[in-house]
Structures are given as structure tokens and as C-alpha cells.
Amino acid sequence: MERLLGAQTITYAQAARFVLEASEVMRTGYYEVAFDFAVQRKWLPKTLNANDPARLDRISLLLMHSFYIEGGLFYSVIGTSNYAYRELVHKNIIQGRSDPHMMVSGEMLLFYINRIFSLYEGTQDEVKMKDRRLADRGKRRERSEELAAMISAIIREHRIEDTTVEATDEGILITLSNINFLPDSAALPDAEKRKLNDISTILKRMPNVRLFIAGHTTRSGTAEGRLELSINRAREAANYLISQDACKEKDIMIAGYGADRILIDNTTPAAMAANRRVEIMILEY
Helix, strand or coil: CCHHHHCCCCEEEHHHHHHHHHCCCCCCCCHHHHHHHHHHHHCCCCCCCCEEEEEEHHHHHHHHHHCCCCCCCCHHHHHHHHHHHHHHHHHCCCCCCCCCCCCHHHHHHHHHHHHHHHHHHHCCHHHHHHHHHHHHHHHHHHHHHHHHHHHHHHHHHHHHEEEEEEEECCEEEEECCCCCCCCCCHHHHHHHHHHHHHHHHHCCCCCCCCEEEEEEECCCCCCCCCHHHHHHHHHHHHHHHHHCCCHHHHHHEEECCCCCCCCCCCCCCCHHHHHHHHEEEEEEC
């Protein structure tokens, strides 16, 4: 929160994560996943980049969709960023003189969200918003759980070790733990390539699949070294999946988190094996 409030200009990825969490549409620790989710659902234009400075009219569109705010005729029919901005001005959520093309600060975004809460809290419109949000989330979750169960069955059938599958609000999370990279290396050993071959077979069954791949390390070495290594390992896994025609390069995002998101305290070899992992999030399928 403090980091957001201190930002004079936020990015679309930062805005997406905060708005989706505030509206209870999605909780995720990954800015890129939140951004991609919003773009998939056309809550942000697909021409944007995650790290672009956030513009007010486009953030208006994100707010309208994320909070399921009903608009007037022109917004309902056309539904562009410009009409979303006009709707929020009309509803007195955006106040005072403002330019739809101005950049959004963290403080501004928080103000708009608080205005939405104060205007709709306890009203019939808030009930409608919650009902639509719950129905939408339920459909997504049901579909994710069905797909996760199918992938889990294939993984058991192929006896892919140290691999788990979980349905989440963001998508289907496939976690490859105990990745046996060579020390301080991102080169994939043959055993890990065999795992990814099986994962590729699964992914090929899904047309138009989009992936988010994150690398994680144990706490050995420096923070800078761990971060770079985790990014390189995520990139190596992504490149291998691309080489197996499991996904197109344009449909994969990667990130590295070093040892910032450990699952278990690094006190035993088993814990270190669990933390040394690559996560493949299936965002769209």
C-alpha cells in the first residue's frame, strides 16, 4: 500500500493487481498475471504493455469492469476507455478538472476506489455488483478445477515426479519442484527436459494457451544473483516449451523472484528442493 501511495505514476500492471484485489475479482502476488487477466477480458486494451504508465481513461475502463459498474447507453454499446472515463465523471467518482489522457498516481487510484466504495456501499447496485462478481468467479473456478483435475490425471499417468497442479483464481498452476539445475546455472538437465516434454504434450491440447512462467531459487548466494538466476531459469523453461511447440513466444510471460517467495523455510534439503522450483501458470485455455 505504501509503495502504491508513494508512486507519482503507476504502471498498468500495478493498477491491475490493486484494482482486481480491491474489487475482490482476483488475489494474486504477480503483477503480470493481474495485467494479463485484465487484458484477456478486455478490461484493458491489448495494445498496452504491463510496465507502461497508466492513463486515466484506460484505468477508468478497468474500474468500470472490475467493480461491475453499469453504464449508460453509449458505454453499454461502445464500451471504450473514453466512454468509461465519461461514466466515472458523470457518477462523480472522478471529480474536479481532469484530462482523460493524464497519468494516474497511486494516490489518485486509491481515491477513485474509495469513491466507488462510498457511493455504492449498502445500495442495491452494490448487491448487483457482488452477485455478478460471484457468478463470474464461480464459472471461472469451476472451469479451472475441471482442467486442473484433467492435468493432474495425466501427470499421475505419466508419473511426472515433484509436480503438482492447482486451480487458482489466476488460472491453472503447475509447479515443478526440486528442479535439478546445476549450481548457479540455468541449463536444463535432461531429467527436467523430460518433465517439460510431458507438460508440452498437455499444453498442445489447449488451443490459444497463454502462460506465465516464474522461477524461484533457494537462499544461497546474493539477492542480485538469485534474482538473475531465477529469471534465467524461467526463460530457459519458456524457451524449451516454445521449442516443443507447446506455446508461441508472444503468449508467454516470464518473471524471476529469487528467494523472495519461498514455500518452506530453507532449513533442510527437502525444504530447499521445494523452494527451488519453476511455476507454470496457464492463464488462458
